[in-house]
Amino acid sequence: MQALPSVNLENPHARRARAGAWLLIAPLVIWLGLFVVAPLGILVAYSLASTGELGQVEFALNFDNYVRVFDPIYLKIFGRSIAYAALTTVLCLVIGYPVAWYIARQRPVVRNRLLLLVMIPFWTSFLIRTYAWIAILRSEGLLNATLSASGAIPAIFPEPLALLYTPTAVVIGLVYAYLPFMILPIYGSAEKLDHALVEAAHDLGAGPLRVFREVIIPLTRPGIAAGMLLVFVPAIGMFAITDLMGGARVSMIGNVIHNQFTKALNYPFGAALGVVFTLLFVLSYALLQWRGRRRDRG
Amino acid sequence: MNKIIRLLLVIGLAFTAVAGLQAQGKRKGTLNFYGWSEYIPQSVLDGFTAETGIKVNYETFSSGEEMLAKLLAGRGRYDLIQPSDYIAEALIQAGQLQALDLAKIPNLKNVLPEYLNMPHDPEQKFTVPYMIGTVGIVVNTEKVKEPVTGYADLFSEKHAGRIVVVDDGRELAVAALYSLGKNLNDFSPENLEAIRPILATWFGRVKLFDSDSPKTALLGGDVDLGLVWGGEAAILWNEDKKFQYVLPKEGAHMFVDLMAIPARARNVENAHLFIDYLLRPEVSKLISDEFPYTNPNGEARKLLSAEQLANPASYPKIDRKLDTFRHLGGDAGARIDALITDLKNAR
Numbered sequence: 001m002q003a004l005p006s007v008n009l010e011n012p013h014a015r016r017a018r019a020g021a022w023l024l025i026a027p028l029v030i031w032l033g034l035f036v037v038a039p040l041g042i043l044v045a046y047s048l049a050s051t052g053e054l055g056q057v058e059f060a061l062n063f064d065n066y067v068r069v070f071d072p073i074y075l076k077i078f079g080r081s082i083a084y085a086a087l088t089t090v091l092c093l094v095i096g097y098p099v100a101w102y103i104a105r106q107r108p109v110v111r112n113r114l115l116l117l118v119m120i121p122f123w124t125s126f127l128i129r130t131y132a133w134i135a136i137l138r139s140e141g142l143l144n145a146t147l148s149a150s151g152a153i154p155a156i157f158p159e160p161l162a163l164l165y166t167p168t169a170v171v172i173g174l175v176y177a178y179l180p181f182m183i184l185p186i187y188g189s190a191e192k193l194d195h196a197l198v199e200a201a202h203d204l205g206a207g208p209l210r211v212f213r214e215v216i217i218p219l220t221r222p223g224i225a226a227g228m229l230l231v232f233v234p235a236i237g238m239f240a241i242t243d244l245m246g247g248a249r250v251s252m253i254g255n256v257i258h259n260q261f262t263k264a265l266n267y268p269f270g271a272a273l274g275v276v277f278t279l280l281f282v283l284s285y286a287l288l289q290w291r292g293r294r295r296d297r298g
Numbered sequence: 299m300n301k302i303i304r305l306l307l308v309i310g311l312a313f314t315a316v317a318g319l320q321a322q323g324k325r326k327g328t329l330n331f332y333g334w335s336e337y338i339p340q341s342v343l344d345g346f347t348a349e350t351g352i353k354v355n356y357e358t359f360s361s362g363e364e365m366l367a368k369l370l371a372g373r374g375r376y377d378l379i380q381p382s383d384y385i386a387e388a389l390i391q392a393g394q395l396q397a398l399d400l401a402k403i404p405n406l407k408n409v410l411p412e413y414l415n416m417p418h419d420p421e422q423k424f425t426v427p428y429m430i431g432t433v434g435i436v437v438n439t440e441k442v443k444e445p446v447t448g449y450a451d452l453f454s455e456k457h458a459g460r461i462v463v464v465d466d467g468r469e470l471a472v473a474a475l476y477s478l479g480k481n482l483n484d485f486s487p488e489n490l491e492a493i494r495p496i497l498a499t500w501f502g503r504v505k506l507f508d509s510d511s512p513k514t515a516l517l518g519g520d521v522d523l524g525l526v527w528g529g530e531a532a533i534l535w536n537e538d539k540k541f542q543y544v545l546p547k548e549g550a551h552m553f554v555d556l557m558a559i560p561a562r563a564r565n566v567e568n569a570h571l572f573i574d575y576l577l578r579p580e581v582s583k584l585i586s587d588e589f590p591y592t593n594p595n596g597e598a599r600k601l602l603s604a605e606q607l608a609n610p611a612s613y614p615k616i617d618r619k620l621d622t623f624r625h626l627g628g629d630a631g632a633r634i635d636a637l638i639t640d641l642k643n644a645r
Binding site: 051053054055056057073076077080134138139140141162164165243247248249250251256259261262263264265266267 | 360361363364366367370371388389392459465466467501504505506507508514515518519520627628631632635639640642643
């Protein structure tokens, strides 16, 4: 990052600018206070409560809910959620990187059109797009109809593919849902990349693989990091795709939390799961930041 | 200084929001109705508003427990709720429902006597039946040739991977209790242990769990059999007669969905008006047309077509008395949930 010109705090103009800045970020601060800090406080308060016979929340300070979070079954579900989210992130990176790179290398007109194509799916509701995938993957759906019309069934596949309501379907759904969140930040980095550096590396005798590894990847690293975060974080808490495309057979942590609030009538336990889940993010984010700082210094 | 101003601003905003909500609830001529999703036609709500001028604020839930939790958390916001039998029983015991003024509900006379004075409300003081449903087995008879009459047939090895079931822990646990010949409301720790291996086997053979629309997977040919709500099976039968519905021979229950007024309701008068409106035969018929559950309204049944009445999932031929869910109490609900979570994630 480039160094910003330092602000002289004694300068009266600078002070006015500071007041103006507060005014500018006031909506954000209020928003964060109302919809992030306050709800988090409520979540923590609930997580320390217990439930009455009808599932009413009774505020009697206790840590039972947190003890239950560390029951092996929930740890297993946490682990599975992380695995699914990690697989989704890797697949998004592998698929999204070449796309972002390709778009960034085009003429500006083409580039904007291609970017528009990446964003068009957002014009439709996420749930509708998920239902569309159900229509594609189901056993009498679009995919199997195409395969049998083209003769691939039974030539290659002995019978229609039973993809829907399997873990594979969940991963397809997750990758589809989050791919744009990987492409856009990487595109941002790749577009800014000075191509002269790539050419210089070639001129100095580096092969394509070496250029990619030692020049292109490091220069687009901020985009990669942002993309991975933008995919991994929401993917880990997803519950709609596991329910709709996975047939609710395999739960992720989002499903378990959702269930505590809608069916099991255990707000406090759901809240405790939510708090642990949030802490997990804060921890991993802090770890990433710390490592990043160390790398920058080193 | 800045901090204080910001804090005040936040608090001020929060108060304005709360005051706004309260003002909305107090306005005359409204009814805050909290009902099941996909259970009441919009035309019925519109018809009521057109006739009485009362605006219906319709909010939905998709499980009885969700409704219970919200009702207990935000007391007094709802004027009319739609609890199932066992939830109503719990609410009555907890003093959360108010006694109905039956003089204001003359159309209650249209309801068939077998759906009155049931175990959840033995004196018929707090609730009025809305619709009745069963949970049973639906079979695509084009794909499954051998007869399916009970849970043992449904969950047999040869149907593995071809089954959809409702995603409802208590329903599935009850099915397992029935298959052992046990009482459907007895969730003692011993019974929960007894059904564990049965459910584990069943879950291994289930293709998907879906409470919202189990008919979708059956219609799409992704599965051939299901343990589903009667109303879903009725819609399937209307779509294609190959979908046959049967109440499991090991045991079957019905659920009675009710109308009730929470203890702290504000627009009590309007709630009574709406209940009576729903019990009119011609209005009740509109509900049956769109949501083909079992209509407890005898006068409305007379208005239904022969085909509607012949639908085996709406009006199953019942050769026995069907059980109903009772309020369990204690931590039975939590133990069922823990068992189901455990089994679903065992693999």
